[in-house]
Amino acid sequence: MAIGHALLGLLEGGPRHGYDLKRAYDERFGQHRPLAYGQVYSTLSRLLKNGLVAEAGVEAGDGPERRRYAITDAGVTDVERWLGTPEKPEPYLQNTLYSKVVLALLSGRSATDVLDVQRSAHLGTMRELTRRKADGDLADQLICDFALFHLEADLRWLELTAARLDKLAAEVGK
Amino acid sequence: MAIGHALLGLLEGGPRHGYDLKRAYDERFGQHRPLAYGQVYSTLSRLLKNGLVAEAGVEAGDGPERRRYAITDAGVTDVERWLGTPEKPEPYLQNTLYSKVVLALLSGRSATDVLDVQRSAHLGTMRELTRRKADGDLADQLICDFALFHLEADLRWLELTAARLDKLAAEVGK
């Protein structure tokens, strides 16, 4: 629900219509992948259904109609709760890389290859992010650093796992 | 598609029915959150639709009917491609934490609180994982280490961001 909450947060600054929200979102959060228009409206309709936003009039000004949406009290409460609640690190436990290694071992394929492919891909990504970070503003730098820290974490895990492959193979084989 | 691929991988060991797959999955990959039955069958039906598995007979043995599924050649090819393709680190760029901090700053709330809440939750999770890691087998240890490395990465980012909050606030305010 991160995107829904982000849109709600933007609506706290005043009522807006969908197209406008998309641009505001891209400017603030979408540096690395702009929001699709479709997603804006489907998200808005869900927020509307759940009573977190309300329609605030239809302007038929220059160009096509604009449906303005305003955040409701329930919406503000929801943003507040979202900001006050820590993100759960479940995704870190649902580890696709680990699944790949185990399946490679189970099926007699090379688990080392799996690790190597991932490592070299990550190293390439890190070079690119380091470049992007160099000529970005502080916001860009923070986003890149976040990704870089996590890529480093992946690399540490890849090394650790590579060093334990024999023992893991024995354990999986049982 | 991680779960679909994991099920395909398990089917490489021979045809199985859904209930059996669920248990095999939980044993190998589901330590930290067992697979819901519903998901097994909906995933299987998608694999069937895409021709990656095929029905391999219905046994009406003890108890209810069992539909056995076998992996197809297309399925094996698909597993192979999955194992040979590195995972994209996009999720690290779509950073919910960053969104929270920016929205807190935009709405005049305390971004420090957001960071603090997340940090103390992470520290608690890390203590728990360290405990779990101590009395697990190698597979558990690797899973816990993966999560721990990423939690550390989050913590590093939280510290970095906390130290830059004033500058970020100025940049966002523009």
Place this chain on the structure above:
DNA sequence: AGCACTATACACACCGTGTATACACCCGAT
């Protein structure tokens, strides 16, 4: 009769993508 276990099916909700639609405005070609 009630409960637990095995096994599947189905309806539903969320999230995201792609495509169609509609209006307005500008600009060049006829």
Place this chain on the structure above:
DNA sequence: ATCGGGTGTATACACGGTGTGTATAGTGCT
């Protein structure tokens, strides 16, 4: 001068993947 096409604004809708919850149905045990 006007016709048509491209561009920008704005929304709606249908669809696909993913995951959850619930219903169903048979078997065996107590």
